[in-house]
Amino acid sequence: MSTESLIRVERIVGRPIPLPGNDIDTDRIIPARFMTAITFDGLGELSFRDARFDAEGGELAHPMNDPRYRAKGRRVAIVNKNFGCGSSREHAPQALHRWGIHALIGESFADIFFGNCVAMGIPCVTATTADIARLMQLVEQDPAHDLTIDLLARTASYLDQTLPIALSDGAAHQLLTGTWDATRLLLEAMPKIREVAARVT
Amino acid sequence: MGKTLLDKVWDAHAVRELTSGQTQLFIGLHLVHEVTSPQAFAMLREAGLKMAFPERTIATVDHIIPTESQNRPLGDTQAEVMLSAIERNCREHGIRFFGPESGHQGIVHVIGPEMGLTRPGMTIACGDSHTSTHGAFGAVAFGIGTSQVRDVLASQCLAIERPRVRRIEVSGKRSRGVFAKDVTLHIIRRLGVKAGVGLAYEYAGPVFAEMSMEERMTVCNMSIEGGARLGYINPDATTIEYLRGREFVPSGEAFEQAAKTWLATASDADAIWHDTVQIDAAEIAPTITWGINPGQAIGVDEAIPSASEFAEDERAVVEDAYGYMGWSRGDRIAGTKIDVAFIGSCTNGRLSDLREAARVARRGRVAPGVKALVVPGSQAVARAAEAEGLDEIFRQAGFEWRLAGCSMCLAMNPDKLHGRQVCASSSNRNFKGRQGSPGGRTLLMSPAMVAAAALEGAVVDVRSLLAGEEG
Ligand code: SF4
Numbered sequence: 001m002s003t004e005s006l007i008r009v010e011r012i013v014g015r016p017i018p019l020p021g022n023d024i025d026t027d028r029i030i031p032a033r034f035m036t037a038i039t040f041d042g043l044g045e046l047s048f049r050d051a052r053f054d055a056e057g058g059e060l061a062h063p064m065n066d067p068r069y070r071a072k073g074r075r076v077a078i079v080n081k082n083f084g085c086g087s088s089r090e091h092a093p094q095a096l097h098r099w100g101i102h103a104l105i106g107e108s109f110a111d112i113f114f115g116n117c118v119a120m121g122i123p124c125v126t127a128t129t130a131d132i133a134r135l136m137q138l139v140e141q142d143p144a145h146d147l148t149i150d151l152l153a154r155t156a157s158y159l160d161q162t163l164p165i166a167l168s169d170g171a172a173h174q175l176l177t178g179t180w181d182a183t184r185l186l187l188e189a190m191p192k193i194r195e196v197a198a199r200v201t
Numbered sequence: 202m203g204k205t206l207l208d209k210v211w212d213a214h215a216v217r218e219l220t221s222g223q224t225q226l227f228i229g230l231h232l233v234h235e236v237t238s239p240q241a242f243a244m245l246r247e248a249g250l251k252m253a254f255p256e257r258t259i260a261t262v263d264h265i266i267p268t269e270s271q272n273r274p275l276g277d278t279q280a281e282v283m284l285s286a287i288e289r290n291c292r293e294h295g296i297r298f299f300g301p302e303s304g305h306q307g308i309v310h311v312i313g314p315e316m317g318l319t320r321p322g323m324t325i326a327c328g329d330s331h332t333s334t335h336g337a338f339g340a341v342a343f344g345i346g347t348s349q350v351r352d353v354l355a356s357q358c359l360a361i362e363r364p365r366v367r368r369i370e371v372s373g374k375r376s377r378g379v380f381a382k383d384v385t386l387h388i389i390r391r392l393g394v395k396a397g398v399g400l401a402y403e404y405a406g407p408v409f410a411e412m413s414m415e416e417r418m419t420v421c422n423m424s425i426e427g428g429a430r431l432g433y434i435n436p437d438a439t440t441i442e443y444l445r446g447r448e449f450v451p452s453g454e455a456f457e458q459a460a461k462t463w464l465a466t467a468s469d470a471d472a473i474w475h476d477t478v479q480i481d482a483a484e485i486a487p488t489i490t491w492g493i494n495p496g497q498a499i500g501v502d503e504a505i506p507s508a509s510e511f512a513e514d515e516r517a518v519v520e521d522a523y524g525y526m527g528w529s530r531g532d533r534i535a536g537t538k539i540d541v542a543f544i545g546s547c548t549n550g551r552l553s554d555l556r557e558a559a560r561v562a563r564r565g566r567v568a569p570g571v572k573a574l575v576v577p578g579s580q581a582v583a584r585a586a587e588a589e590g591l592d593e594i595f596r597q598a599g600f601e602w603r604l605a606g607c608s609m610c611l612a613m614n615p616d617k618l619h620g621r622q623v624c625a626s627s628s629n630r631n632f633k634g635r636q637g638s639p640g641g642r643t644l645l646m647s648p649a650m651v652a653a654a655a656l657e658g659a660v661v662d663v664r665s666l667l668a669g670e671e672g
Pocket of ligand 1: 263264308309310329331546547548606607610611628629
């Protein structure tokens with residue numbers, strides 16, 4: 001791991017995809033029946049499987065099926081409140097990431113989902129209810145442009161609109177310094193870890 | 202100024218403050234199951250790392266394990282691959298593994314406490330959101346994702362922000378037929394499914410003080426459904442008595458010493474909480490979910506609420522729930538026909554849950570056309586229940602008595618809903634498709650209420666069945 005260089009996450013640019021709705025749980029993002037493999041491979045196309053396809057495999061109306069949002073390439077998802085609640089399964093952000101999502105902007109995120117995303121180098125940034133509504137509307141009207149999430153400036157911009165975004169200091173630090181893959185950082189403190197280990201049950 | 206239990210445990214396990222402002226937190230006990238760990242072991246291997254403290258991890262198999270036969274190879278080849286993978290990973294890293302032949306296999310959140318691995322004042326992590334269950338003992342216990350499982354395997358630590366603590370006081374006395382499940386569903390109903398984001402829930406007051414450890418686990422289990430990553434109850438005499446004599450707990454004088462330390466981890470009377478919520482137990486009825494998240498719950502005697510009763514930005518989710526569940530305006534929850542009854546899970550798959558359900562089950566027979574399953578939370582729970590003859594009571598009433606596992610809580614094994622079946626379930630999540638069928642519908646309730654629904658073939662107030670029975 002020491003040979004690996006740090007990957008700083010400062011700015012994400014990608015086509016937007018709105019995934020509207022409050023309390024979208026990780027069971028919905030990736031149903032448990034697709035978790036019986038010992039790798040994360042192949043999860044991308046299974047993202048939101050049951051919201052995208054009926055029992056016969058027929059397509060349902062869902063942004064991920066919408067030709068306007070389906071083009072390959074990096075994507076930034078726009079979501080509402082408490083996105084990623086429920087199960088801790090990292091399969092959920094892994095599936096979204098493999099589908100193409102490299103950042104999320106929303107009103108709020110569930111704690112474990114947020115932590116999983118940070119650990120994968122995926123920022124989940126928040127904006128006000130009004131700004132998210134405006135952004136979704138803007139994208140709905142004219143989706144074919146890049147959405148930029150700038151962690152240094154703490155802004156999101158789309159077309160001529162720029163709005164302020166928020167991110168916890170801890171997560172911002174991890175992403176901006178490239179220490180979102182925390183293993184190496186944690187291992188640096190091994191002598192101290194051993195001290196605590198000797199003290200606690 | 203006093204400290205909360207969370208602060209005491211956090212400070213004792215803090216290795217250092219990171220420049221990010223997060224804590225490098227030492228994890229005393231790491232629990233592992235077969236679904237969220239194989240990718241973490243692969244990441245560890247890829248990075249050329251070894252486990253730092255393998256003796257601090259224990260593993261079991263619960264999510265994919267079939268409950269009819271656990272003979273090898275397992276009937277489902279993918280399940281067999283997962284079981285073989287965790288066996289191999291545990292062997293390779295020297296991790297203690299409680300597999301089907303061990304006599305200790307079961308849902309990870311059931312076996313930790315019953316073996317005395319879960320103790321007050323510990324930090325516990327697991328790649329599973331219901332790790333909050335272990336908070337019942339006054340442990341700081343929370344779910345993590347697979348990349349974080351890798352971090353714990355490698356360093357026994359996590360980089361994590363300290364949550365603030367909300368104290369939830371439930372005062373007064375529960376009325377008969379109101380179980381721990383009803384208390385926790387009521388709390389989530391009152392506060393909502395996102396109220397706990399960024400917080401730890403400390404449950405306090407006479408109602409929790411009176412609860413058994415198994416009931417406390419039911420409450421802490423569902424903290425995550427209220428958005429809180431962890432929940433806990435301060436250790437007291439009930440905690441100490443539960444732990445006495447358990448396999449991994451010290452004995453004799455060492456136990457008495459440990460007990461003193463454990464009691465001292467409780468929040469100080471002059472601790473500062475982020476905020477406090479007061480709830481009166483008198484307002485809690487047997488509670489059932491009607492919708493697609495655990496906050497969409499009502500008392501058994503209520504009608505499905507109308508959209509106008511919700512805040513404006515909740516209405517889309519409410520409308521979604523009406524459509525998915527198939528409610529019409531004015532429907533009442535009592536009398537709702539069910540197809541399947543499921544008793545089990547890390548919320549309500551312990552001995553006391555099975556006792557309460559059996560008390561109801563012995564009064565009748567499962568209604569025609571209803572499939573009723575009882576899945577003990579662990580092999581030890583199964584043995585204890587069988588020793589009391591609970592399995593016979595269930596069988597005679599027409600329930601299937603199964604082997605230990607997660608089963609129909611998330612249906613990663615052959616136990617699944619089909620089509621749009623309606624399931625009365627003692628589990629913790631009523632999300633769309635949660636029980637294995639993309640259109641399956643889940644009504645969460647206490648195990649006694651599930652048993653009552655099984656006999657009736659429809660949702661019914663368990664209090665009416667138990668009327669006249671002694672305490
Ligand atoms: S019983 Fe259900 S909630 Fe509990 S660990 Fe198993 S799958 Fe998760």
